[in-house]
Amino acid sequence: MDEEQTICPWCHTEIRWDEELGPEQHCPHCGNELSGYRTLKLGLDDEDEEEVEEVEEEVDWEEEKSYRTQREAVLGDVSELRQYSRDRLALDETMERILDDQLEAPECPSCQEYMLDIGTNDVTSDQFTPRIPEALQAPLLSPPFKVVMYVCPSCFHSVNRLSPQDQERLVRSLAKAAADNQ
Template sequence: MSEKHDEPTICPWCQTEIVWDEEIGPESHCPHCENELSNYRTVQFGSELDDEEMDEEEELEDVDSWTDTGRDLSDLRPYNRDQLALEETMARILDEQLEAPECPTCREFMMEAGTQIVTQEQFQPRTPEALGEPVVSAPFQLQLYVCPSCFHAQNRLSVKDQERLVRLLTKAADLED
């Protein structure tokens, strides 16, 4: 395995020069882009055209393929228009919200869907010894947030109840001093 590679090997996918380890030998995958090196094949059409002419010709062929099937480029517009309308509506909704948490699943901003009021019949509070009273006492409100991309839903304590919890924790800390 002491074969020496005189000419550099270039990955056909990422165009990076690959330096072989003499002890291990040739790589089957590019160490940079992880693509397989042995099954790369190219097909060339119109090799007499330069790159600019080929790009223009490919664009014309794409347009021709749409018009040959009885479609026109307006068939592509509804998706783009719908996508833009969706994004615009989402932006307006998010601008109105006090908070816009990030979805833990897909990292999109979540929409506030509504408020749930939790009553004493629906909730059994826990009273930590360190506080001497429940962390949250009923009735309290939960804000429901929904992700418009993956539809993950999550609850968050309402702002008013968040402030009440902070006051409770602060009061408990003052009592220890």
Template sequence: MEEHAICPWCQTEIVWDEEIGPERHCPHCENELSGYRTLQLGLEDEEELGEPAGHNQEQEDWRGGSLDGLNPEEDDLSEFIQYSREHLAFEETVEQIIDEQVEAPECPSCREYMLEAGKQTVTSSSFEPVVPAALSAPILPAPFQVVWYVCPSCFRTENKLATPDQERLVQLLTEAADGKGND
């Protein structure tokens, strides 16, 4: 008989049989299944929420202690709440930008999707091409364009040859191979 569970991290159904037993890690997202924990943050004011009758007025902070003896300098959570709102807005904007992009490569450092920052035209005055003996012409003659990407998580930048210049490079190398075959 097979057992079914839902990963609390990625919401994927996990199926296992009795012989193997329950999984310790999700086979899809690789998060620990038994270590799922949540943190509740009050992002709205209690007055706005309209507290139900009989609600215990003593609040607890995220560490489990009472907020009655709150030291404003050490235990002020307002910066954390403000950061959370800013972080959510940041994530939403990043997601919108990535949705608009034709291509969104993964960052080689942190594997987040990268944002297209723009194109740079490389001219012959700022680029000295290499001329391989096998080709007797530059692999990448100037001018050409490079597309720049930036990671919104670790801020690493990467670049990639623009599509028209990729096609030009492939054509150049193909023609060079065809020319050698005719010799």
């Protein structure tokens, strides 16, 4: 008996079914469902295509003109949209200049835009109590240290990251602890 074959509608990979296991429920390549649950099938014959063309030709242009007039009334003056576009371009240009000056530009975890460095926070012993891991018997990082704060200009999500100098200090501390345990 020949193995049945199907083509995944998502990744267009040919899938061969195993006689013993039967048909696959999910594509082994992309993981999407193979059943018709999420598949839309259109049965366009030559006749149907002609009907579609006839319907397109029958569009009432007066109705279309009325729709555009209503849309402009709701949106207001179209020149406002052009002004917004100029402002948005200027904003994007300013953000690019700021990002070019930054040492790091992490991506926002929410929307993947580049985040802007808005400053550092100096953490002192009054503001921070270090945790002392049992395995090390010493803090991973002792105050004072600096934390760089980033904010996303699109969704305003903020992220804190150790300053580059304190990142190196933390790595040295971990390396020293590893050497001491050997």
